[in-house]
Amino acid sequence: MSRDIKKVVVIGTGVIGASWCAFYLAKGLDVVATDIAPTAKASLDAYINAAWPMLEELGLSPGASLNRLGFDSVLDNALKGADLVQECGPERIDFKQDLYRHMDEILPPDVIIASSSSGLTMTDIQAKCEKHPERCVIGHPFNPPHIIPLVEVVGGAKTSEETIARAMAFYASLGKKPIRLFKALAGHVANRFQAALYKEMLYLIEEGVLSVEDADVAVSYGPGLRWGVMGQSLQWHLGGGAGGIDHFMEHLMTPLQGIMKTLGEPKVDDKLKKDVIAGVQAQLKGRSVDELADAENRVILGALALRQKVGLA
Ligand SMILES: NC(=O)c1ccc[n+]([C@@H]2O[C@H](COP(=O)([O-])OP(=O)(O)OC[C@H]3O[C@@H](n4cnc5c(N)ncnc54)[C@H](O)[C@@H]3O)[C@@H](O)[C@H]2O)c1
Missing domain, CATH: 1.10.1040.10 (N-(1-d-carboxylethyl)-l-norvaline Dehydrogenase; domain 2)
Structure with missing residues (x-):
């Protein structure tokens, strides 16, 4: 079960989410961002506009365009048509557990849900997912993700090997340097x-x-x-x-x-x-x-x- 990843939904457009958005846009993907902060859209636009010249220097992928960024403050609207979610919300386990349970309810089973979390384990984050926890994985970037290639990929107790392989292949296909961790550790590696x-x-x-x-x-x-x-x-x-x-x-x-x-x-x-x-x-x-x-x-x-x-x- 696999799908081409053409549309990435980024949840939370703070320090890390804004940078992921810039990165994915530069790679020619459709990006829909969502955030509840009233100023989020304006801050995101400012961040991406400032980052874009450097991304142009790095080399934009065919089709890359700022026009391919969408924003919707309503989570369920933003998630429509997602091929992969890059979650960059607050680093709180209660928040992430509820968010993942909800996303697991509404997203088709072959949509990968990747968390940028620096300090939480996927075993904990996916604990309340009842349908398809196997598609949840940590995809931890190194700040700022639009510049630094490293992504640490690590599953939780219920993550499938297929999800890990798909996440590794997806990040690598965009020029990232994903590494696989076989055990969850505080702070990853x-x-x-x-x-x-x-x-x-x-x-x-x-x-x-x-x-x-x-x-x-x-x-x-x-x-x-x-x-x-x-x-x-x-x-x-x-x-x-x-x-x-x-x-x-x-x-x-x-x-x-x-x-x-x-x-x-x-x-x-x-x-x-x-x-x-x-x-x-x-x-x-x-x-x-x-x-x-x-x-x-x-x-x-x-x-x-x-x-x-x-x-x-
Ligand atoms: N800051 C770093 O250097 C760094 C590096 C790697 C990974 N991370 C991880 O990335 C994630 C985000 O960290 P950050 O530093 O960008 O935090 P941040 O506080 O800058 O951003 C979090 C964003 O989430 C938004 N948010 C809050 N509730 C929301 C909701 N219900 N729906 C949608 N958006 C919501 C906030 O408005 C904010 O814009 C964390 O899990 C963190 O561990 C951070």
């Missing part, structure tokens, strides 16, 4: 990687090893540049020189494990929080959040384009 790194950064700052600013420099002018090209295991292959990953595992894994044993547990108190805030403010140099986000997105777009050019896509 990418946010856990961020948490692991940040734990050690905070620990070293707290221990007085280096400043907040230099910890950021160490990441973004050091390994962070390489992480944007290849993941850590592939990096070790390069680190192993001519012997590659085999040499690394044989000769360099032991010293690395030695460092792992010394990693710390920061005590996050008010002083540490204040130090981080001051360290971030020192780096801003008058630039707003929007200006920094725009600059970051431009660099990432350049990096993604270069990946294509050198064959590392």
